[in-house]
Amino acid sequence: xxxxxxxxxxxxxxxxxxxxxxxxxxxxxxxxxxxxxxxxxxxxxxxxxxxxxxxxxxxxxxxxxxxxxxxxxxxxxxxxxxxxxxxxxxxxxxxxxxxxxxxxxxxxxxxxxxxxxxxxxxxxxxxxxxxxxxxxxxxxxxxxxxxxxxxxxxxxxxxxxxxxxxxxxxxxxxxxxxxxxxxxxxxxxxxxxxxxxxxxxxxxxxxxxxxxxxxxxxxxxxxxxxxxxxxxxxxxxxxxxxxxxxxxxxxxxxxxxxxxxxxxxxxxxxxxxxxxxxxxxxxxxxxxxxxxxxxxxxxxxxxxxxxxxxxxxxxxxxxxxxxxxxxxxxxxxxxxxxxxxxxxxxxxxxxxxxxxxxxxxxxxxxxxxxxxxxxxxxxxxxxxxxxxxxxxxxxxxxxxxxxxxxxxxxxxxxxxxxxxxxxxxxxxxxxxxxxxxxxxxxxxxxxxxxxxxxxxxxx
Ligand SMILES: NC(=O)c1ccc[n+]([C@@H]2O[C@H](COP(=O)([O-])OP(=O)(O)OC[C@H]3O[C@@H](n4cnc5c(N)ncnc54)[C@H](O)[C@@H]3O)[C@@H](O)[C@H]2O)c1
Numbered sequence: 001x002x003x004x005x006x007x008x009x010x011x012x013x014x015x016x017x018x019x020x021x022x023x024x025x026x027x028x029x030x031x032x033x034x035x036x037x038x039x040x041x042x043x044x045x046x047x048x049x050x051x052x053x054x055x056x057x058x059x060x061x062x063x064x065x066x067x068x069x070x071x072x073x074x075x076x077x078x079x080x081x082x083x084x085x086x087x088x089x090x091x092x093x094x095x096x097x098x099x100x101x102x103x104x105x106x107x108x109x110x111x112x113x114x115x116x117x118x119x120x121x122x123x124x125x126x127x128x129x130x131x132x133x134x135x136x137x138x139x140x141x142x143x144x145x146x147x148x149x150x151x152x153x154x155x156x157x158x159x160x161x162x163x164x165x166x167x168x169x170x171x172x173x174x175x176x177x178x179x180x181x182x183x184x185x186x187x188x189x190x191x192x193x194x195x196x197x198x199x200x201x202x203x204x205x206x207x208x209x210x211x212x213x214x215x216x217x218x219x220x221x222x223x224x225x226x227x228x229x230x231x232x233x234x235x236x237x238x239x240x241x242x243x244x245x246x247x248x249x250x251x252x253x254x255x256x257x258x259x260x261x262x263x264x265x266x267x268x269x270x271x272x273x274x275x276x277x278x279x280x281x282x283x284x285x286x287x288x289x290x291x292x293x294x295x296x297x298x299x300x301x302x303x304x305x306x307x308x309x310x311x312x313x314x315x316x317x318x319x320x321x322x323x324x325x326x327x328x329x330x331x332x333x334x335x336x337x338x339x340x341x342x343x344x345x346x347x348x349x350x351x352x353x354x355x356x357x358x359x360x361x362x363x364x365x366x367x368x369x370x371x372x373x374x375x376x377x378x379x380x381x382x383x384x385x386x387x388x389x390x391x392x393x394x395x396x397x398x399x400x401x402x403x404x405x406x407x408x409x410x411x412x413x414x415x416x417x418x419x420x421x422x423x424x425x426x427x428x429x430x431x432x433x434x435x436x437x438x439x440x441x442x443x444x445x446x447x448x449x450x451x452x453x454x455x456x457x458x459x
Contacts, residue, residue, distance in 0.1 A: 001025070002078075003076045003183065004029060004072040005028045006069055006082060007081070008030035009084060010275070010341065011082045017064060019183070020058035020061075022162075022187060023186060030069070031068075042059070049155065076113075078115075078180075082119055082150075085119050085121060091286045093279070097119075098121065098125070098129070105143075106132070106141065110140040114175075115144065120221065120280055122283060122287045123218045125147075130145050144173050144176040146180060148169050154336070154341055155336060167206055170215060188206060221280055224281065229297070231265055231272050234255075234268050235268050235269070237251060237268070241445035242444050246445050247444075252266040268426060270309065270347075271306070271308035271309070272346075274344055284298060285299055319441060324359070327359075327360045328359045328393065328394050329364075332400070334368035345399075347398035348372065348376060362387070363379050385404065390415045393417050393418045394418065395416065395422070396422045404428065413436055413437050419436075419438040420439045426443050428440070
């Protein structure tokens with residue numbers, strides 16, 4: 001099918017590339033001219049495992065093209081809107097980019113179009129879009145509006161798109177349902193040439209869940225809010241463990257073994273960040289308010305999350321006392337591993353607090369330094385873990401990259417001023433660290449015991 005994708009960000013680019021990978025003819029429209037030229041030159045605008053290869057293959061086979069939003073609108077029978085919905089000052093989602101695209105579709109598209117909201121939007125946005133299109137469309141446009149929320153995770157987005165647990169579609173007509181089923185059929189049947197696995201691990205076919213548009217929109221906000229709630233819950237339990245002399249790694253393991261709870265998202269730490277959880281949580285609270293529901297539970301989830309930054313800064317101060325003029329090494333800047341995304345990353349909030357106290361920050365992240373440099377230029381960005389640790393009075397781990405578990409502790413101990421690790425993600429083995437003479441400070445009791453591997457990364 002001829003499909004258009006509007007917006008070449010983390011979601012749009014993955015959607016465009018993967019829809020091409022499963023056999024569709026995709027045109028991806030992007031309004032940021034610099035980003036568009038980067039993509040047309042075959043260069044990735046951000047880091048995402050496997051995505052570069054999928055894009056290169058799809059472009060080679062002629063199934064993926066990049067161009068302007070106008071060209072994209074003229075191209076596809078289905079148009080996936082994947083533009084950003086950032087938070088406004090009051091927590092509401094800013095839907096202005098969606099509105100701009102809707103108006104362009106209304107004015108330019110000719111014939112039938114299935115308009116699919118993939119961006120995360122408040123409940124009743126689909127209804128609003130239908131009204132807006134009805135007001136602004138030319139007589140030449142016939143359309144359906146559907147919701148198809150995206151559940152991919154940065155760092156595993158290609159895998160998540162091609163091997164999802166569920167595909168949720170919110171529709172108001174049989175025509176829209178049939179088209180969306182046709183688009184996703186190769187994924188539903190798992191009849192795909194997988195660019196990640198030579199032999200895909202045994203997986204259940206994803207559930208194709210058809211709902212009305214309002215319910216589909218709510219599913220996305222409710223899912224992210226629930227996961228955020230799990231993280232804030234385990235963080236509070238971890239504080240209790242620390243105060244009461246229990247071990248959070250064991251407590252989390254014991255809780256997670258209950259299949260009704262599950263072990264994922266039970267890793268204590270410095271809290272969630274990124275472009276989804278913080279803004280979606282705020283937007284969900286605001287949406288509930290508008291419909292007369294006081295979602296106080298989620299306000300508390302947000303408050304707990306924000307307090308994780310204070311907690312880590314206090315842990316650092318407890319060890320170092322005065323921060324002024326002290327060199328502090330930071331490992332990890334991205335909001336989670338395997339991405340270069342630093343939007344709403346707790347690491348950046350912590351660094352800003354340490355800088356405000358007069359500390360000198362030497363930071364290293366395998367992928368996110370270019371993006372972090374634009375946000376906080378006053379940090380010294382280093383080539384590797386050792387350069388960042390040189391002369392430092394503490395190494396503070398803020399993103400759980402695999403690389404940090406593989407450092408040469410003996411060499412590291414020769415470059416630091418003081419052998420102290422503050423592990424904001426409880427990701428290192430306390431035994432590894434302490435046998436090499438480092439003091440280890442973790443989160444949640446008993447100086448942060450090593451975590452069970454089954455607990456998945458937050459975010
Ligand atoms: N990032 C994630 O992990 C993730 C996961 C699920 C859902 N979402 C949701 O998906 C949406 C997009 O998120 P993202 O992370 O990809 O954002 P992003 O900021 O990385 O990408 C948005 C892109 O849209 C482009 N754009 C804006 N207006 C445009 C227009 N008129 N025409 C063409 N392009 C336009 C921007 O230039 C940008 O490249 C958001 O609603 C987000 O909440 C994100």
